[in-house]
Amino acid sequence: MLLLRRCRRLTAGLSPAQAQRARPAGSPAPSWCGVGGGSRSSSGGGEDGQTAQDPRWRPALAGLLVGTGAVLAYGLHHHKAERPLAPMEPAPPVFSQAEVSKHGSLEAGVWVTFRGGVYDITEFVAMHPGGDKILLAAGGALEPFWALYAVHSQDHVLDILSEYKVGELDPEDQARQRAVEPSDPYSGDPQRHPVLRVNSAKPFNAEPPPELLGDSYITPSAIFFKRNHLPVPRVDPASYRLRVEGLPRPLSLSLADLKSRFPKHTVTATLQCAGNRRSEMNAVKQVKGLNWGIAAISNATWSGALLRDVLREGGWGPEAAGGGARHVQFEGLDADASGTTYGASIPLNKALSEEGDVLLAYQMNGEDLPADHGYPLRVVVPGTVGARNVKWLGKVIVSREESASHWQQNDYKGFSPGTDWDTVDFKSAPAIQELPVQSAITQPADGAVLERDADGEVTVRGYAWSGGGREVVRVDVSLDGGKTWQVARLREGEEQGEEQGEAPPPPPLPGRAWAWKLWEVVAPLPPGEQQVEIVCKAVDNSYNMQPDSVAPIWNLRGVLSNAWHRVRVTVRED
């Protein structure tokens, strides 16, 4: 390993652990051979595929670099990095910021600064897991970008960077840089409920405890799962304007416009992250992404203007249909250091359909949207993967093409279990829109210990939902690992609402079953068994069913995890 050879002279006589202890964690690198953790890298990669040092693992990290990003050429890294050793020098060269700034393109070379070091990363650009977004930092400092994506703050990332060090930044320029360094971009994020299970703090991603989730048909906003890709933007509602483009009459709409010029439409819709239940895929084989449990799904009531009405206000009509527009793009106001915003798109026919119910929502569960859910305005695309329900909505664009954003093009797509990061072609798969049929057991919890009491029964509860407005029509539950099945009672109507003192939900219109169903089975525990595997599977009104097992639907991003849900419990005799 190049780094090992470069740094050997510094760590000679120290064990790797000693070398590590010799330098305070997180402090600048003690020499120009690396920025930190170099000696740990020298221990080499194992073959277990799990350690940070394992080159095969690095793509898994890298997938997070742009929040959720893809790794296209990363496997090349170690091969290409084997360049000849730099000449031995007593001290690193010093460069001014002006010199660094000249290296701001692939043609002129790509230099960046980090913690006082100067790095020529030209060769690395093609290997950057987050794509050429890295060029945004060319000729300048990495810190603002890495502040956004906390995953960079790991030793092995610093290891990689260290290989490209070419010198030090002039101390005066270092001082100037520190003076303008941004504060933590996440410092404006709102307070969250402590009951949430946090998968990532920055950006904030968290899910509620399953037993809470399954208790209420309408998920309280505070525990509704949070899936942010970037810092929560602070938006001034008074000056806020939604821009609508790609129509005969471009629009700029204030919140008051949205509330007064269009009928208020209310929809109860379940949102689910594409990565819900990813942890079950991780159990088969490591994937990239946040390790969601079964609760990256929640159900709320949303109110706002119909996107369809707004598009028609902008002049959309049959005559405009000739223009070849096929998509509606959404841009969030959440942005990275370069100003690149979160973005996504949906098919235009979904947006225009009388039965699509796509909302520009300003209320969630009867109140202004909370900051984490897109205040002051978000898109709600019922039946469609969470990622298209863009929050902090800044712009709507009717267009011929899908959104060019990373999240539309190179993320949130499904692949065959045989596809790996060496062979994946993101262009070969469609962006996830409608999600497949899903269900999970929220009670009892996996690993629970149940007492077998007099009646010897167990209450099993859960949720079930399907994308595209397809109504869940049946949930089958097994108490013997899937050999025999009984039909769960769908906790519909009054019952779903009454626990919360809410009005019962109306029956869904055909093709517009946007909300989940909660279900319940009270069944005798298998006599004599101490280990019981409880399984559920749902059926929607297209009679699509969940696949039996995880391995055959495993995919490298760990999305679309909708195999039968299995919970193993121990039964203790009374």
Add this chain to the structure above:
Amino acid sequence: MLLLRRCRRLTAGLSPAQAQRARPAGSPAPSWCGVGGGSRSSSGGGEDGQTAQDPRWRPALAGLLVGTGAVLAYGLHHHKAERPLAPMEPAPPVFSQAEVSKHGSLEAGVWVTFRGGVYDITEFVAMHPGGDKILLAAGGALEPFWALYAVHSQDHVLDILSEYKVGELDPEDQARQRAVEPSDPYSGDPQRHPVLRVNSAKPFNAEPPPELLGDSYITPSAIFFKRNHLPVPRVDPASYRLRVEGLPRPLSLSLADLKSRFPKHTVTATLQCAGNRRSEMNAVKQVKGLNWGIAAISNATWSGALLRDVLREGGWGPEAAGGGARHVQFEGLDADASGTTYGASIPLNKALSEEGDVLLAYQMNGEDLPADHGYPLRVVVPGTVGARNVKWLGKVIVSREESASHWQQNDYKGFSPGTDWDTVDFKSAPAIQELPVQSAITQPADGAVLERDADGEVTVRGYAWSGGGREVVRVDVSLDGGKTWQVARLREGEEQGEEQGEAPPPPPLPGRAWAWKLWEVVAPLPPGEQQVEIVCKAVDNSYNMQPDSVAPIWNLRGVLSNAWHRVRVTVRED
């Protein structure tokens, strides 16, 4: 068994086989103790669940009695039939037709005649697998009904009938009855291609050999699977009228009206029977229905008027929407002896949607509809189960309610594997409309013997399709029973057409992928293996996948059989 006791005096001294031989097959019963086959019944039912004598098997037969019918109370039969023996009489009483006719209701008793015998079936009505349709024959002859449903012509059905014999019909009335007895109602059925694999001759149900099916993107009409519920009606195109009801302006449209007053719309759409691949469910546990292989699915180009346009011509509009109509019913001109026609319905929103593409089709593959496919007019409901694509269309009714027909209410629905004929409640499940994602291997055939040649490769081909206009985006193929997977090449565009010299199909519009995709994999045979299990599974653009195995989706009617398709081949070394 009652019959055994009644008939013992006649068969005494004969073995069951001798008793059978003593009477020519199909001849009238030799005594009033039974109408035929009585002695065979006396051998009693086995326990293998497969023989005709097995009482447990009878519901499986009975399911066919109305073409596809349900068995609700059939299990009661044997219990209730244990009534006291009739007194021994030297000769049966003789009844006139006038007397028989008086027993035409449950109140007056239900009598029927068959082959000169008179039967009091009052007690049996509640047990009739085909429901109270049996009352249509009350006071009259069974022959016209049984001629429609050839499944009645089996010894065990005659056994059941024999238990209810009360006497003989007056010989003069027998002669009169024979004079007016209808000819075979299927005598008007068209000639069919001999390559078809016939599952039922009357009504005609047949599928093409899979290897032929997989060879052409557009299935030639002659080998397109045939699924008839009743005799093919002969319709005079000159006097034909389509009646459209339930609208502000009822319509009566001639063929010329349909062709001239509405734009001609052409759609390439795959139709699939709900029972396609039922044989795989039978392999798990016996179900009711025709034993379809993998070819009860085909793809054709259909042309006609849009149902939407016709409904609008009848005055359908936003103002009519307030009337509460939710369904569009279709009535065929194919009828049973009582005049009851085939019927089905679809949701109104599918019929009205600009993107629904529901056709009143008068052409198939560029020619007039063939007789077996609904000449002169049928409904084509793209993305929806074959059963709703009503042929020989006589009437369209916009209504609040679904079709009341047997096939909408008590058939073509899916149930949990734990639901049996004792517990099934047909009201608890929605009528099948959109079908789930499906795929199958058309080449090689199951059980094929392959020669391992120099390149050691095998070509695997098949079809893939999903309901609701959801486009198939990927087919995974495994050559090791599902452990590892590779992605099949979808034979799209030019290639699909060129084999037939056809124009390539255009890419589907979003949400309107009505046609299947053919696919192919050329892959190395696993080295050294002599038994290879080839598996396929498809994914649609809602990322629904096929379930892994059959048992967990097994249902008592054997519909919706869409588990991974598996083909086992033997590889012979060269």
